[in-house]
Amino acid sequence: MMIKHLNCHDLLSSLSDYIDGDLNADLCKELEQHLYECPNCRIVVDTLKKTVELYQHEEEDATLPDDVRMRLFYRLNLQNFLKHD
Amino acid sequence: MMSEIKTHVDEPSLELLRNGDKAEFAKLVDMYSGKIYRLVLRILGNQRDAEDVLQETFLNAYRSIARFEGRSSISTWLYRIATNEALMAIRKQKPQVSLDVEGENDRGDAINKPYHFADWCCLPENDLQSAEVKSQMRDAIQRLSPALQTVFILRDIEGFSVKKTAEILETNEGVVKTRLLRARLRLREDLSEYFGKNLGEVS
Numbered sequence: 001m002m003i004k005h006l007n008c009h010d011l012l013s014s015l016s017d018y019i020d021g022d023l024n025a026d027l028c029k030e031l032e033q034h035l036y037e038c039p040n041c042r043i044v045v046d047t048l049k050k051t052v053e054l055y056q057h058e059e060e061d062a063t064l065p066d067d068v069r070m071r072l073f074y075r076l077n078l079q080n081f082l083k084h085d
Numbered sequence: 086m087m088s089e090i091k092t093h094v095d096e097p098s099l100e101l102l103r104n105g106d107k108a109e110f111a112k113l114v115d116m117y118s119g120k121i122y123r124l125v126l127r128i129l130g131n132q133r134d135a136e137d138v139l140q141e142t143f144l145n146a147y148r149s150i151a152r153f154e155g156r157s158s159i160s161t162w163l164y165r166i167a168t169n170e171a172l173m174a175i176r177k178q179k180p181q182v183s184l185d186v187e188g189e190n191d192r193g194d195a196i197n198k199p200y201h202f203a204d205w206c207c208l209p210e211n212d213l214q215s216a217e218v219k220s221q222m223r224d225a226i227q228r229l230s231p232a233l234q235t236v237f238i239l240r241d242i243e244g245f246s247v248k249k250t251a252e253i254l255e256t257n258e259g260v261v262k263t264r265l266l267r268a269r270l271r272l273r274e275d276l277s278e279y280f281g282k283n284l285g286e287v288s
Contacts, residue, residue: 012196016266044199044273046206051273052241054213055222062119068136072118073111075140076147081111 007034008041019049096159102150110150114143117160120243121167127238128171130227138174142167157252164253168235175231196267201274203281218279225275229268236261237268 011034017023018031035042064072073082097116101109121142126135145166153162205213212218226234239250240261251261 009198012198012270013266016262016269040199040202043202043204043206046204047277048269048273050206050213051276052269054218054276055226055237055241055272056244057214058219058222058242062123064119064122068122068139069118071136072114072140072143076110076114076143078107078111078114081108 008038011041015045015048019045019052099153099155099159102159103153105151110147113146113159113163117163118143121163124164124238124243125167125171127226127242128168128231128235129174130223134174134178138167138170141170145170161249161252164239165255168239168253172231172235197270197274199270199274199277201277201281203277203284205277205280205284208280208284218276221276221279222272225272228275229271233264233268233271236264237272240265241269 011031014023014027014031018028023031035045070082073079097109097113098106102113118139122135122139125138125142126132129135129138142163146163149166153159157165226237229237235254236250239245239253240247245253247258247261247265251258254261
């Protein structure tokens with residue numbers, strides 16, 4: 001099936017796949033054509049990408065605070081295995 | 086001197102775990118507790134509840150590991166327990182919040198049309214990474230329904246694949262993708278509203 005002209009609404013449901021690079025080539029081309037012509041959609045795509053990027057940067061280190069770890073081991077009755085690494 | 090140091094950490098032995106081996110369970114706890122804590126802290130937004138859920142997760146895991154059949158990986162299984170415990174905690178805190186499986190009923194219709202068109206994507210990194218923005222972002226996540234929030238956190242923040250996210254949430258990949266899109270659009274909307282005000286633009 002050929003998609004002739006994407007409108008803003010059609011585009012919406014493909015956005016996630018598009019920013020993840022998972023959109024098939026034909027649809028991708030149509031979408032980029034639409035973006036070329038539609039400034040608002042371009043802003044939505046750019047800011048959507050940036051939103052995801054900002055949240056991904058939020059990644060913090062996954063070290064458990066010492067006191068939380070200690071209470072967890074006691075709760076699980078594993079305090080004999082509380083060694084400091 | 087180096088003999089005890091391994092270059093990579095092995096997954097704990099499922100056989101030992103099933104037999105109730107405490108040392109092996111302690112190994113499992115040390116391998117995953119940091120990640121689980123971070124995940125549930127993101128879902129719940131406060132340390133006290135996150136710590137409770139962390140403890141419940143491993144208590145639950147310890148009680149049920151003998152019945153774990155190994156159809157998914159241990160990590161998927163643990164993340165599933167943790168997510169379910171976190172959702173139960175939310176239900177306890179806010180009984181009015183809908184945890185509907187499809188997530189279709191949270192805040193009205195399917196995909197919200199974009200509303201704010203402030204073009205903030207190319208602001209200097211300093212402006213994008215400020216403490217105020219980060220606090221906005223945390224609040225925005227808390228405003229998502231649990232169904233959208235868990236998908237977004239697992240997929241976009243924790244970085245799990247769509248497939249693994251679906252396995253953790255015991256749903257299919259299509260549902261994950263739909264919720265992910267809706268979550269991302271809502272969060273974009275929130276940030277656009279915020280930046281729009283700050284840019285002094287009428288969006």
